[in-house]
Amino acid sequence: MTTDDSHHDDASPDEDRRQSGGTWREPDARSGGEPVLPDGGTEAEGADEATLDPWGSSTIADYRKLFEQFGIEEFDEVLPEVPNPHYLMRRGVIFGHRDYRPVADAMRNDDPFAALSGFMPTGDPHIGHKLVFDEIIWHQQQGGDAYALIADLEAHSARGLSWDEIDEHATNYLLSLLALGFDPDEGTLYRQSDNREVQDLAFELGAEANFSELQAIYDFDGETDISHMQSVVTQMADILYPQLDEPKPTVIPVGPDQDPHMRLARDLAARMRYFGVTEAFASFEADGVERTLLRQAYDAREEYAEDADRPRCGEAADWLRDHQPAPADARESIVAKLDEAGKEPLRPRIRFLDRNATDAAFEALIEAIDGEKRVYDEHIDTFDLDHAEAEELARQVELDNGGYGFQPPSSIYHRFMTGLTGGKMSSSIPASHISLLDDPEDGYDKVKSATTGGRSTAEEQREKGGKADECPVYELYAYLLSGDDDEFAKEVYDECVGGERLCGGCKEQAAELMEQFLEEHQEKRAEWEDRLEELDIDLDSDRAPTSAD
Numbered sequence: 001m002t003t004d005d006s007h008h009d010d011a012s013p014d015e016d017r018r019q020s021g022g023t024w025r026e027p028d029a030r031s032g033g034e035p036v037l038p039d040g041g042t043e044a045e046g047a048d049e050a051t052l053d054p055w056g057s058s059t060i061a062d063y064r065k066l067f068e069q070f071g072i073e074e075f076d077e078v079l080p081e082v083p084n085p086h087y088l089m090r091r092g093v094i095f096g097h098r099d100y101r102p103v104a105d106a107m108r109n110d111d112p113f114a115a116l117s118g119f120m121p122t123g124d125p126h127i128g129h130k131l132v133f134d135e136i137i138w139h140q141q142q143g144g145d146a147y148a149l150i151a152d153l154e155a156h157s158a159r160g161l162s163w164d165e166i167d168e169h170a171t172n173y174l175l176s177l178l179a180l181g182f183d184p185d186e187g188t189l190y191r192q193s194d195n196r197e198v199q200d201l202a203f204e205l206g207a208e209a210n211f212s213e214l215q216a217i218y219d220f221d222g223e224t225d226i227s228h229m230q231s232v233v234t235q236m237a238d239i240l241y242p243q244l245d246e247p248k249p250t251v252i253p254v255g256p257d258q259d260p261h262m263r264l265a266r267d268l269a270a271r272m273r274y275f276g277v278t279e280a281f282a283s284f285e286a287d288g289v290e291r292t293l294l295r296q297a298y299d300a301r302e303e304y305a306e307d308a309d310r311p312r313c314g315e316a317a318d319w320l321r322d323h324q325p326a327p328a329d330a331r332e333s334i335v336a337k338l339d340e341a342g343k344e345p346l347r348p349r350i351r352f353l354d355r356n357a358t359d360a361a362f363e364a365l366i367e368a369i370d371g372e373k374r375v376y377d378e379h380i381d382t383f384d385l386d387h388a389e390a391e392e393l394a395r396q397v398e399l400d401n402g403g404y405g406f407q408p409p410s411s412i413y414h415r416f417m418t419g420l421t422g423g424k425m426s427s428s429i430p431a432s433h434i435s436l437l438d439d440p441e442d443g444y445d446k447v448k449s450a451t452t453g454g455r456s457t458a459e460e461q462r463e464k465g466g467k468a469d470e471c472p473v474y475e476l477y478a479y480l481l482s483g484d485d486d487e488f489a490k491e492v493y494d495e496c497v498g499g500e501r502l503c504g505g506c507k508e509q510a511a512e513l514m515e516q517f518l519e520e521h522q523e524k525r526a527e528w529e530d531r532l533e534e535l536d537i538d539l540d541s542d543r544a545p546t547s548a549d
Contacts (some may be wrong), residue, residue, distance in 0.1 A: 001235055001252050001261045001411075002118040002151040072096040072259065072413060083107050086138045087484050088131065088414060094253075096413040098262055102249035103410050107142050114242035114250040115139035116147035118192075118235070120155045121169030124435040125176045127480055128417045128425055135253035135412065137181045144251075146187035147242055148177055150537075153192040153234055157227035171532070171539050176436045179524035189537045192234055197244060202230070202237035208271040209233060209264070217260050232264075239265040239409050247395060247405040253412050262411040269406040274361050275394040276353035280381060281346050282313055283374075284337045289330040293320060297338075298346055313341035350390045352380040361401035368397055417479060418472045420450040436525075440518040447473065447511035453496075454503035466496040466503065473503075473510050481513040 075097050079085060081104045088094045106113035117132050119125075125133075140146035150170040155161045161169075170191070178184065192198060214220050214229055239261070242250045252262060270276070280286065281294040297316040304319040305311035317338035320331055338346075352369075354362055366375055371384030382390065395405040419425035419432030434443050453471030455461040468474040474496060482489035495501035532539065 001116075001239055001254050001258050001265075002120040002154055072098055072256070073100075075100070075412065078104060081105070081108070084142065086134065087482075087486065088134065088479070090486060091478055091489065092415075093131070093479055094135070094412050094414045096256065097411065098259075098266075098413075099408060099410045100251060100412055102407065103139075103144075103251045106249045107144075110143065112145070112246065112248040113139075113143075114145040114147065114248055115253065116149070116238065116242055116250060117253050118149040118151040118154075118238055119170075119173045119177075120151040120159070121166050121173055122155055122159050122161060123169060124437050125173050126425075126433045126435045127476075128433065129173070129176070130180065130436065130480065131414050131417075132253050133177050133180045133182070135414070136177075139251065139253075140183060140187055141181075145242060145248075146182065148174075148182060148187065148189055149195075149238055150174070150189075150191045151231075151235070151238075153227075154231040157225070157231045167540055172437060174532075174535075174537070174539070175525045175528050176521070178528040179521055184535050189535060191537065192238065194538055195241075198234065198237045198241050201240065201244065202234045205236045205240075205268050205272070206230075206233040208268050209236075213264075217264055232261075235261055236265050236268050240269060240404075240406055243404070243406050247399070247407050249407060249410060251410045251412060253414065255416060256413045259411070259413070262409065266408045269408050271355070272404050272406055273355055273394075274357035274398040274401070274403045275365065276355050277387065277390045277394055278351050278353065279387065280349050280351040282338070282341050282344055283376070283381075284341060286334060286337065287330075289327060290334040290337075293330060293334050294346070295348075296320075298348060301346070311346045313338040313344045313346050316346050347383070349374075349381045349383045350385050350387060352382070352390065352394055354378045356403075357398075358401060361397060361403065364401055365394065365397045368393055418475055420446055420472050422451040422472060434514065434518075436518070436521060438518060440515040440522070443518045444511040444515040447476065447514045448507055450507065452503040452507065458502055461502055462499040465499040466501065466506075468493050468496040471496070473507055476510050476514065481510055481517070 073096060075089060075094050076092070078097055078100050079089060081101065082089060083104075086094070103113050103115075105111070115136055117136050119129070119132075136146050136148055150166075150173065152163075152166045152170060155166050155169075156163065174189065190198075209232075211220070211229070214232060218232065220229065239250075239252055242248070252258075252265075254262070279291055279295075281291070281298060286294060294316070297320055298311065300319060300323070301311040301316070302308045305315050317335045320335050320338070352365060357365070366373070366380060369380065369382050369385070371382065373383070374381040385393065399405045417425050417433075419429065420434070421429065421432045423432075425433045431446060431449065434446055438446070450473050451471075452473050453467035453469065455464060455466065474492065477492045478489050482492070492501065492506070496506065
């Protein structure tokens with residue numbers, strides 16, 4: 001869940017737009033009347049399946065694959081529920097999410113929520129990193145508890161940086177974050193290596209993970225050092241850290257290459273819970289697919305049950321044999337369980353599963369459940385609570401008995417920025433990116449030298465229009481230079497594709513805006529540089545030099 005230079009090495013947000021020939025999307029009801037950019041297009045010819053590597057270079061030719069392969073949801077679907085959405089959300093730069101609704105609900109209802117992201121200090125912060133800075137700051141401005149961390153343990157273990165290098169880069173990241181608007185008085189800043197609570201939580205989380213799991217997720221092998229593995233559970237602790245004092249919806253803004261971290265963090269959050277809460281229909285256990293079939297059988301009970309108010313498991317088994325040809329494996333499994341249950345009534349209930357509960361917590365939950373209930377060795381069934389009520393009760397009993405009560409962390413995903421020279425934005429290619437530390441005149445020159453989506457001649461451009469969807473310069477307008485002004489971003493787009501705007505003038509305007517942005521940003525950085533000692537964070541590591549130093 002950390003942001004570092006590798007996030008922008010291989011990914012092109014316009015690559016999937018090129019596949020679809022996408023254009024600026026006109027306002028519609030789902031986006032609250034605001035224009036947004038396309039989500040992505042059809043599958044690129046010959047493209048491989050998406051591979052998400054948090055430390056490598058992720059190439060994502062088609063963002064839509066992430067919805068199908070990894071279960072990331074389209075942000076458009078939740079956008080109408082977000083009060084005062086950030087322009088990155090409105091324009092489709094933030095294209096996906098995982099379980100963001102609890103955060104949106106908390107915003108609307110003025111309930112507690114948090115946002116956290118980490119920054120691996122491996123180089124200078126650049127305009128790609130600004131996306132994450134902006135997302136953290138916006139959530140803070142919406143009333144969330146904001147956390148920004150320096151992932152120095154990860155930088156040392158996974159990248160081999162010396163502590164002196166880490167200190168220098170960490171200071172630069174922090175200055176840009178503050179200059180862009182992060183409020184340190186209302187938010188939390190920390191280094192992994194200095195936060196004992198995070199390290200203690202990482203130790204506890206490590207007891208719930210094993211090498212085989214990390215190997216499957218991250219392709220670790222016998223050559224992977226222990227510190228690198230330890231940095232993974234430390235990141236899991238970072239993600240859950242905002243909930244240590246109080247469980248609350250927490251969002252982690254990241255690039256899609258960090259999704260493996262999010263999936264593992266959500267799994268570990270569930271494993272740390274005392275109780276799981278699921279729907280059930282009989283005394284036996286069933287998985288998700290099996291529960292779907294049980295629900296279908298229960299809803300159809302009037303077709304087969306001698307007494308529709310009290311359908312029997314054996315009757316449901318007979319019905320499923322005749323009426324549910326697929327999925328075959330799940331059908332055979334649940335039919336066998338129903339046959340074994342025989343005359344037991346098929347009856348909906350909410351089940352509390354004992355995952356890690358102490359004996360005292362299990363007994364406390366039994367006492368806390370009002371109404372009809374059935375108590376078994378490792379679970380409790382209740383017939384008078386809905387799922388939401390049961391979740392809240394389980395969490396409260398857990399907290400009262402010394403547990404964490406974690407809520408599953410949410411995430412939002414933004415597109416990678418295209419390099420100014422086309423293709424990849426890479427910190428190893430200075431002309432491809434603009435550092436937030438670049439001299440403003442150098443920023444101006446880089447934009448002036450950037451690749452565009454223009455035609456071969458001015459005459460052809462006036463006739464056919466420019467290809468804004470393939471233009472790194474237009475991307476600068478959409479991601480940064482237009483700021484909150486959607487009308488300006490749309491005007492640049494329409495003038496380009498309509499043939500009114502030529503590349504020379506467009507780049508000149510963008511270059512001037514970039515120069516102005518860098519001047520203002522660096523003035524604010526200088527103001528904060530004089531105030532760093534006021535912050536509750538140590539930017540000078542006292543760790544002993546190692547072989548990496």
